[in-house]
Amino acid sequence: MEEPEESETSSDSSCGSLEEDGHHFDFGPFYKQPQFCDRTIRLEILDDELSDPKEARSSEPALQNSPTEERNQETPEAERTAAKNASEGDAVGAEKETIAGKKRAREEGENPGSQEIAESASGRAIRTSERLAKRRDRGMSADYRESSPSENEDGDKSGHEENDTETGRGQSETEKAANGEKNDWRESSAEIEEAEEIPISSVIVAAKSHVLRAMLSSDMREGQKDAPIVLKVTGQEKRAFKEMVDFFYTGTLSERLQAEETSVSELILALLIGDKFDAPSFMGAVVTVLKERVEENGDSDLEAIAVDIPEVLQQRKGVKALVESAKEAFLEYFKNVADWDFLRFASLSERAVEFLLQAEGLEGDGEEVVFNGAHFWVRERFPEVKERREALLRLARQIRFGCIRGEVLETLLHDPDMQLPELQVLVLRGLVFQAYSEPKKLESMCDFSRLRSGFREAIIDLVLNVVIDEKGSRTVSRPVTWNDRTWCLEVKKSTRQDSATVAVYLNRGALAKSAEDSNQVDQVEVQFFARTWPSGYWALLKQRTLTFTKTTSEGRGSGDMFGKPWHLIDTSEYAGCTKEVTLRVVARRLPEDSESDED
The missing domain is CATH 1.25.40.420 (Serine Threonine Protein Phosphatase 5, Tetratricopeptide repeat)
Structure with missing residues (x-):
């Protein structure tokens, strides 16, 4: 039976929707049942989990060899030579691609059928024996004893740690999550050391993963029905991959992945695996779980989702929308x-x-x-x-x-x-x-000197020119809209004292019709300035915290702003040659529990 051709839109899946196409069915009862499986995926664990972290860094280039090339190394001597060459190699960025599962070009003269020799039981036994011998040798040294995993009280070994070179903060969140999982999920050192073969139905797997579909239908060794598909993975990637294959059969994520106790970093790892094997439906299910974390608004989860998801994943529309919503919520939490x-x-x-x-x-x-x-x-x-x-x-x-x-x-x-x-x-x-x-x-204005938009929205700056004459006319600035209200600056003559003084008030108008009625109280920190002449500098006259309640109808400020009688202002340093005084008010919103210090 011929496989249907891929649609033209499949090439755009890396940037498209993560929603499930069509209906999904629960194939869980048939998972790993021999009579329903026609292929096998072999997960081989990378040796960097069995070695000291520093040694693992130098040996990682060897892990980038394709599965077929790895199987061609039949003897322990060949393995030692390859490891030595790898440790002296110049592979840069080996950490970025630890799964070597993609189709490689066939080498000249290669016969796919001859590769079965490398998969013989004797060849596997020799390589396994050599790995165990090397591990025992390392166990003799104090350095390895310090870096090897310690045993728990129940005799189980803890998960192997990886060196977090990106952040320099020691053990990563993903490692902490793996080490803290329940016993039925953790794998012992012996289990991690051995490869695992997963029987699969090629039809089900090919329908869910574009990469695995390409491997299954290729003319390379991966496409041969009598040979396993060999993938090189780390221990954590192995767990994520098995979760993905399980999803292919059941159409839902496991209860463990959906649990609140599962760390965001482990979910991000699942996204990376889904992206690597181009499994949009699996990624969409993981994104749904992460969206629930954003809606719960836990700041630690918001932080991880906002800043820890790699840029390569954000090329997917669903992931990009998730990250943007997490960034918005995270900023809201810390914007003050x-x-x-x-x-x-x-x-x-x-x-x-x-x-x-x-x-x-x-x-x-x-x-x-x-x-x-x-x-x-x-x-x-x-x-x-x-x-x-x-x-x-x-x-x-x-x-x-x-x-x-x-x-x-x-x-x-x-x-x-x-x-x-x-x-x-x-x-x-x-x-x-x-x-x-x-x-x-x-x-010279640029980002280095430009006020942040959030700071601009949190303040108003009103300026008013006033003539201080014998008439004592009331002067009001043009109103501005701020915090769903209209605000203006008012200057008038105050006669409360024996000698008339200059009164300056900040007035608040009615609530805008489009605003919610809940915004009834405004507490603002207000600074009153006057320009000095001829220097042109702004002199701070007073600084007050003012409260405007729902019933406030009068302005708030000071009845004696200059501390001088009205008739002396026109001859002071605040009056220019035209006898005008330039006043300025800068107001900033405060939390509602701030104390007022009005006159």
Whole structure:
């Protein structure tokens, strides 16, 4: 019976939908039943799980050989030669592809049928004996005893650890999850050492995996019905692969993968396996589980989904949408930079902190608070000054020093953790920008000095020119919409005291019709400035925390803003040659539990 031709859209499956095509049936009762299986997949475990992590790095190039080439190494001497060559090789990026299951070009003069010799029982016995002998030799050394897995109380061996070279944080989340699993899921060292053969139905497997379909239908050895499909995998990849094959038969993920106790890193590994073998329906089922984690809004799960899923997986539309939703929820959790000085923030990974530093939607008092949060994370994570400096250098490129006040930048120049030349350059560049005139600042504006959009949305800046004359006319600025309300600045003569004074108020208007009625209370931190002449500098007159309740109808501010009588203002440093006074109000939203200090 001929297999149906692949549709034209199958070539786009790597970037397409992860939804199941058509109906799926439960073939679970027939899984591994000999009468229903016509092929075998042989999972061979990579030797790097049986060796010291440092030794494993040097031997990984040998693991990239194709399955057929591996089987051609019949004698122990040939194995030793291959291992030696591999350890001295220059294979870069061997960690990125540990499963050698894809179709290779047939070598000239190769006879597929002759490969059965390498699969003989005697050849397998020789190689297994040699691996065990090498392991016993390593067990004689103290170095191997320190790196070998320890036995648990029940006599079972714990899962082998891999070196996490990407983050430098020791054991990865995936390894921790594997080591912490139930006994019925963990495999002993002896089980990991041996290859495992999985009987399959080629029809079912080919219908679910485009890569396995290509291997089954190829004219290479993998397509020969009397030969197994040999895949090189690590222990963790083996578990994920078996989960995928189980899904092919049942149409649902196992209860273990769907359990809340299963780590996000293990689900990400399952996604990687699904992507490697181009199994969209399996990936779609895993994405559904991860979406539930996002909806539950656990910050540790959000962190892993937002920053740990590789870019290659995000080429799939479903995975990309998942990551974007996780990033949005994760940013929402940490967007208030005032909360960056607590221990949950300190426990974030460096990738997560870097992601937050890149975000436009942060809210808070300004960029100096962003720096303080990053500095707090560095101090909590790295005890040595040298480590802190290097970590700050990695993060500082995401900090906008041009938005930090000059007096703060001056203190950073002398901070012990900022004494790297590259860090000093960033601080000095910020100081130079702060020294520019306003036109020069506008001309030099870039990401280094541009205020984050989240900071802009959290504040309003009102400016009003007022003539202080004998009439004492009331002056109101043009209204602006902010936080679903209209706001304006009001200046008038106050006669509450013996001598009339200048009263300046911030007024809040009615709630917008489109806004929800729940937004009834506004607490804002307000700074009142006046421009001085002829210098043009802004002088801070007062700083207040104001509360506007549902029933507030009057403005909030001060009845004596300048601390001087009305008639003396036109001769003060605040009045220009036209007797006008320029007032400015900067207001920032605060949490509702802030205390008010109004007049």
